[in-house]
Amino acid sequence: MIKILAIGNSFSQDATAYLHDIAKAAGKDTKVVNLYIGGCSLETHWNNIVADAALYDYELNGQSTGSKISIRQALQEEAWDYVTLQQVSGDSGILSTYDPYLGNISKYVREYAPGSEQLLHQTWAYEIDSDHPDFAKYHKNQGEMYRAITEAYHKLAKESSLRVIPSGKVIQELRALPAFDYPNGGISLCRDGFHMNCLYGRYALAATWFEFILQDSIIENTFLPGNGEEVDRSKIKLIKETIHGLRLFELLFTPGQSLSYDFDK
Structure with a gap:
C-alpha cells in the first residue's frame, strides 16, 4: 500500500478528491489522507504544530x-511514503511568506515521519474573473499570479531539495x-474562481498526482x-493526453540531478 498524507487546505482537498479512485482503477492500493482547514497557511500550520492542536478535518480517500x-x-x-506541503493559495507566489514556516514544518515532518519523501504541492493561479480578495496581490492578473507561483516554488525546490508536484x-x-x-468560450477549470471544477479540475489534479507520485500512466x-454520468469523455481524454505528455512519471530522483521540475520546458 502506498500511503500519502497532505498537510494542506481546500486546494489539497481538490487535489486528493479522486486520487484513491484513480489508483484503485489502476489496481494500486493507496491510503490518501488530507488534513483540511480552509484557507490554512504555512504559518497557521506551524502554529498548530506548536500548540499540538487537533483542528484538522481528517479526510480519507477523498471523503470526510x-x-x-x-x-x-x-x-x-x-x-507515510509521501507527505505533501503547500502554501495557502493567495500567498503561494509571495516568497517571503514561506520563511521560516516551511523549513520548520519540514524539519518536524522529518522527525515524526523520517521514512517519508516530502513533496511541495504547487498551487494554481485563480481564474481571470476571480473575486478572491487575494487576487489583488497579483493585480488580478492570472498570468502574473502563475509566474509568481512558479518562481516561488522553483526557488523553494532548489533550496530545500524537494520535488514539486x-x-x-x-x-x-x-x-x-x-x-x-x-x-x-471554453469551460473554466474553477468552480468559483479559485477552487477546482468538481469534475474536470479535480480530475486533472488527481491525474497529475497519480502520474507524478505513483509513476503510472x-x-x-x-x-x-x-x-461517469455527467462527464464529457472527450474532455477527460484531453486531460489525460495533456498530463501524460508532460511526462511527470519520469521525474524520479537521480543523485546529482535537480529535484525540481523544469517549469519552463
Missing part, C-alpha cells in the same frame, strides 16, 4: 470522516486548450468522475 486530528497525530498514524503548471497548460480556454485508466 467527521474526525478531528492534529498534525502530530496524523504523522504518527502511519509509516506541478499542479499549477498542469492547470495552466490545460487553460491554453480550446476546451478549457475560459476567456474564449493515466492514459488507459478507467475511472471517471461524477460516476
Whole structure:
C-alpha cells in the first residue's frame, strides 16, 4: 500500500478528491489522507504544530470522516511514503511568506515521519474573473499570479531539495486548450474562481498526482468522475493526453540531478 498524507487546505482537498479512485482503477492500493482547514497557511500550520492542536478535518480517500486530528497525530498514524506541503493559495507566489514556516514544518515532518519523501504541492493561479480578495496581490492578473507561483516554488525546490508536484503548471497548460480556454468560450477549470471544477479540475489534479507520485500512466485508466454520468469523455481524454505528455512519471530522483521540475520546458 502506498500511503500519502497532505498537510494542506481546500486546494489539497481538490487535489486528493479522486486520487484513491484513480489508483484503485489502476489496481494500486493507496491510503490518501488530507488534513483540511480552509484557507490554512504555512504559518497557521506551524502554529498548530506548536500548540499540538487537533483542528484538522481528517479526510480519507477523498471523503470526510467527521474526525478531528492534529498534525502530530496524523504523522504518527502511519509509516507515510509521501507527505505533501503547500502554501495557502493567495500567498503561494509571495516568497517571503514561506520563511521560516516551511523549513520548520519540514524539519518536524522529518522527525515524526523520517521514512517519508516530502513533496511541495504547487498551487494554481485563480481564474481571470476571480473575486478572491487575494487576487489583488497579483493585480488580478492570472498570468502574473502563475509566474509568481512558479518562481516561488522553483526557488523553494532548489533550496530545500524537494520535488514539486506541478499542479499549477498542469492547470495552466490545460487553460491554453480550446476546451478549457475560459476567456474564449471554453469551460473554466474553477468552480468559483479559485477552487477546482468538481469534475474536470479535480480530475486533472488527481491525474497529475497519480502520474507524478505513483509513476503510472493515466492514459488507459478507467475511472471517471461524477460516476461517469455527467462527464464529457472527450474532455477527460484531453486531460489525460495533456498530463501524460508532460511526462511527470519520469521525474524520479537521480543523485546529482535537480529535484525540481523544469517549469519552463
